[in-house]
Amino acid sequence: MDSFQLQVIGEVRSCFKEKFAIPRQPALAPAARGIIELRPPYNQPHALAGLEQVSHVWVIFLFHQALDQQHRLQVRPPRLGGNQRLGVFASRASHRPNSIGQSLVRLERIDEECRLHISGIDLLDGTPVLDIKPYIPFVESVPDAWNRIAEQPPALLPVDWQPAALASAREHARRLQEPLVELIEQCLAQDPKPAYQQPEPSRQYGARLHDVNVVWCYPEAGRVLVLLVE
DSSP states (O other): OOOOOOOOOEEEEESBOSSTTOOSSTTSOTTOEEEEEEOTTSSSHHHHTTGGGOSEEEEEEEOTTSTTSOOOSEEOOGGGTTTSOEEGGGSOOSOOSSOEEEEEEEEEEEOTTOOEEEESOOOBTTOEEEEEEEOOHHHHOOTTOOOTTSOSOOOOOOEEEOHHHHHHHHHHHHHHTSOHHHHHHHHHTTOOSOTTOOOOTTOEEEEEETTEEEEEEEEETTEEEEEEEO
């Protein structure tokens, strides 16, 4: 069998409305929240029975905005500065033979509409979900595992705020009932710009989180300044 079809079982409603500034791995931004909305017939209580006993789940999904991109045998991971090439199977890049990804996320709760509320996500809004599987610690937590490509968490940049931007972020956080300040800091501390760029202090970057536009700059190397939240 050379090919087969997969069925989409639901979609992710995410705080990330565009690809830029999404954490490059799950769990790096605990304040990043989303909801998995299941399609019939999977949006039924008996399909989720027992899942309330699980703290984390694997979400198997489709890189839906990479479907029309050329698949590559080698990629340039941001982790390695964007200049060193690795085989595609040594990375988690979206340019994959079948555009399938997986994320380990925290399951916060399941609501009365059988929607899964999740956090620590790295998923774009509208991401098609192919499957959900429970995380099993005694099987999947390997104490002596190693990965010499990514041995340590990425170094975090300090994030400073213009006073007006911080006040605006707090106001939007109250309106949204979401930890917006923490989300902005957790995402920007990981330096979402392309690794090879060395921007001038005057250059501004922007991203959309929830329904809010966030604008920042790098006033000096290794430091982020949030300029605007609107």
